[in-house]
Amino acid sequence: MKIVILNGSPKFEKSATMQSMKYLEQNYEKHEFQYIHIVKEVKSYEKDTEKLKALCTMVQEADAVIWAFPLYHALVHSNYKRFIELIFENKLESYFKDKYTAAFSTSIHYADIHAHNYIRAISEDLGMNYVEYLSHEMQDLTKENRRSELKLFFENLLEFANEGLTTSKLYNSVSKSNFEYSAGATDKVIDTNKKIIIITDAAKEDINLNKMIDKYKSFIKGSVEILNLNDADIKGPCLGCCKCGAENKCVYDGKDGYREFLDHIINNADIIIFAGSIKDRYLSSHFKLIYDRSFRYNHVPIFKGKHIGYIISGKLSEDQNLRQILEFHTQGGNLIGFVTDEAEDNSLIDNQIYAFAKMSINYSERNYFKPETFLNIAGSKLFADAIEGGLGAIFIQDYKYYKKNNLIKKVPLKEKAQGKVMRYLMKRKKFKEHVQKNMVDFMITGHKKALEKDRGKNNGE
Numbered sequence: 001m002k003i004v005i006l007n008g009s010p011k012f013e014k015s016a017t018m019q020s021m022k023y024l025e026q027n028y029e030k031h032e033f034q035y036i037h038i039v040k041e042v043k044s045y046e047k048d049t050e051k052l053k054a055l056c057t058m059v060q061e062a063d064a065v066i067w068a069f070p071l072y073h074a075l076v077h078s079n080y081k082r083f084i085e086l087i088f089e090n091k092l093e094s095y096f097k098d099k100y101t102a103a104f105s106t107s108i109h110y111a112d113i114h115a116h117n118y119i120r121a122i123s124e125d126l127g128m129n130y131v132e133y134l135s136h137e138m139q140d141l142t143k144e145n146r147r148s149e150l151k152l153f154f155e156n157l158l159e160f161a162n163e164g165l166t167t168s169k170l171y172n173s174v175s176k177s178n179f180e181y182s183a184g185a186t187d188k189v190i191d192t193n194k195k196i197i198i199i200t201d202a203a204k205e206d207i208n209l210n211k212m213i214d215k216y217k218s219f220i221k222g223s224v225e226i227l228n229l230n231d232a233d234i235k236g237p238c239l240g241c242c243k244c245g246a247e248n249k250c251v252y253d254g255k256d257g258y259r260e261f262l263d264h265i266i267n268n269a270d271i272i273i274f275a276g277s278i279k280d281r282y283l284s285s286h287f288k289l290i291y292d293r294s295f296r297y298n299h300v301p302i303f304k305g306k307h308i309g310y311i312i313s314g315k316l317s318e319d320q321n322l323r324q325i326l327e328f329h330t331q332g333g334n335l336i337g338f339v340t341d342e343a344e345d346n347s348l349i350d351n352q353i354y355a356f357a358k359m360s361i362n363y364s365e366r367n368y369f370k371p372e373t374f375l376n377i378a379g380s381k382l383f384a385d386a387i388e389g390g391l392g393a394i395f396i397q398d399y400k401y402y403k404k405n406n407l408i409k410k411v412p413l414k415e416k417a418q419g420k421v422m423r424y425l426m427k428r429k430k431f432k433e434h435v436q437k438n439m440v441d442f443m444i445t446g447h448k449k450a451l452e453k454d455r456g457k458n459n460g461e
Contacts, residue, residue: 001032001063001064001161001162002031002032002034002062003031003032003033003034003062003063003064003065003066004034004036004062004064004065005018005021005033005035005065005068006036006065006066006067006068006069007035007036007037007038007039008039008067008068008069008070008076008077009039009070010040010237010238010239011239011241012037012040013037015070015240016106016138016139016141017068017104017105017106018035020068020104020106020136020140020141020150021033021066021068023147023150024150024151027151028158031158034058034062036055036058038080039077039079039080042080042082045083045086046086049090053090056092056095059095059099060095060096060099062099063161064099064100064101064102064157064160064161065099065100065101065128066101066102066103066157067101067102067103067104067119067123068103068105069104069119070105070107070138071106071110071112071115072240072288072291072292072295073288073291073292073294073295073329074111074115074325074328074329075115075118075282075288075325076115076118077240077288077292078285078286078289078291078292079285081282081288084122084280085280085284085285088125088280093127094127096126096127097126097127097128098127098129099128100131100161100167101123101128101130101131101157102130102131102132102133102134102153102156102157103119103123103132103133104133104135104136104153105136107135107136107137108138108383108386108391109135109137109382110379110383111325111379112135113135114321114325116133116135118281118282118321118325119133120133120171121170121281121321122280122281124169124170125171125173125281129160130167130170131157131160132153132156132157134149134153172318174281174315175315175318177314177315177341179208179341179344180208181207181346181349182211183211183214183346183350184346184347184350186215186218188219189220190219190220190221190357190358190361191222192220192361192364192365193222194223194270194271194361194364194365195222195268195270195271196220196222196223196224196269196270196272196273196360197224197227197265197268197269197271197273198213198216198217198224198227198275198311199227199265199272199273199274199275199290200213200226200227200229200274200276200311201228201229201276201283201284202228202276203230206277206313208277208341209275209276209277212275212311212313212339212341212353215349215350216311216339216353216357219354219358220357220361227261229286229287230286232258232261233256233257233258233261234256234257234258234261234289234290235252235255235256235258236252236256237289237292238292239251242394242395244295244296244298245298245394246394246396246397247396247397248296248297248397249296250293252293258290258293258296262290262294262296266302266303269306270364271306271308271336271360271361272303272306272308272309272333273308273309273311273360274308274309274310274311275311276312276313277312277313277314278312278313278314278319278322281319282322283312291329298395298397298398299383299386299387299395300397300398301331301332301333302332303331303332303333305332305333306333306334307334307336307360307363308329308330308333308334308336309335309336309337309338309339309356309360310337310338310339311338311353312338312339314340314341315342316340316342317340317342323338324375328375328379330376331376331379331380332376334363334368334369334370336356336359337356337359339352339353339356383398383402384407384408384409387399387402387408388402
């Protein structure tokens with residue numbers, strides 16, 4: 001069978017992801033493997049539609065396709081994302097239709113499910129027969145059991161393709177809208193001394209997005225700066241070289257203006273608003289580029305202490321995977337929320353933008369930060385474990401930051417001792433029965449003390 005590998009790594013043949021594909025090629029010699037290095041060629045695809053069509057013809061002639069990529073900021077690399085955009089922009093979906101496909105990734109497992117949700121949804125939008133995904137840790141190829149599951153993953157794909165087995169569809173297409181937002185008069189403003197920076201990639205044709213940005217700005221009496229990504233001096237994408245790990249120095253430093261662009265936001269904004277239009281099932285690849293390049297600061301939560309919100313043009317409610325990815329990007333900051341144009345009601349959108357603007361100021365002025373949920377708590381723990389281990393030897397600045405900010409947490413000795421004593425006592429029948437009988441009361445003992453203390457405080461005691 002002819003297998004096309006769509007390589008999403010900027011390191012091309014030297015990527016950890018590609019070593020796993022080479023392993024499959026070595027072990028299944030009767031099959032023909034064709035590698036397409038997407039990240040390397042995407043600029044030429046933008047300029048030469050015939051070259052893009054030639055690539056798509058390779059897909060059309062294949063028996064099966066593997067999307068193979070390392071994770072970049074909860075998704076695929078920005079150039080891989082751009083390649084997907086080009087398929088839809090040039091209406092080349094038919095080349096992918098009915099092809100059996102699977103997805104393989106390498107990462108430390110941070111937000112890997114969201115990247116795979118994205119690729120599955122894209123595959124289904126292209127009319128492909130999506131079989132399954134396999135998410136490996138970067139060093140899994142060195143482990144025998146992981147190599148075995150890699151083989152099984154590939155054999156499953158071959159079996160589906162060879163027998164023409166039926167796959168199931170998980171995602172509905174994101175619907176399009178011809179609604180054009182028309183803002184009403186602004187009759188109220190919010191006075192603030194907080195500094196707001198709006199980051200957008202809005203072009204002239206993004207009518208609704210531009211109008212929503214203007215409407216938000218009209219409600220604010222204070223400093224609102226708009227930074228358009230189309231004007232930013234960004235020479236190229238993240239190369240995945242990890243040279244930034246030692247001193248947070250990127251290979252692009254001094255060659256483009258990205259560091260100054262990012263540092264300006266970090267050093268000046270109290271409130272950051274990202275404003276973009278949904279493009280396929282994410283924002284644009286231009287947005288993905290700035291997220292990827294922010295890796296110059298590695299795994300440090302660069303927006304810690306900021307209040308972050310999103311103005312989105314498009315059906316965000318139909319793309320919950322994107323919503324969660326954007327929530328991931330607020331790690332260390334406070335999520336204001338989302339406002340979109342999908343209500344298709346001018347007055348309602350005006351009111352939603354006002355409420356969004358009011359909350360952005362209220363949260364910042366009151367210094368209110370919502371408690372983190374599983375998304376960021378689990379992500380922080382995963383990073384901390386990785387950085388305490390081998391990753392910290394490469395990402396030295398990460399290790400220093402995590403140690404300084406007590407993010408590499410150990411279970412306190414007192415808690416360990418309490419747990420050990422309780423486990424011993426719970427082996428005793430009478431003690432266990434007493435605990436179980438009074439469990440609900442025990443669970444709120446501390447809460448009752450807090451309420452009593454507060455009651456006394458309010459009564460002036």
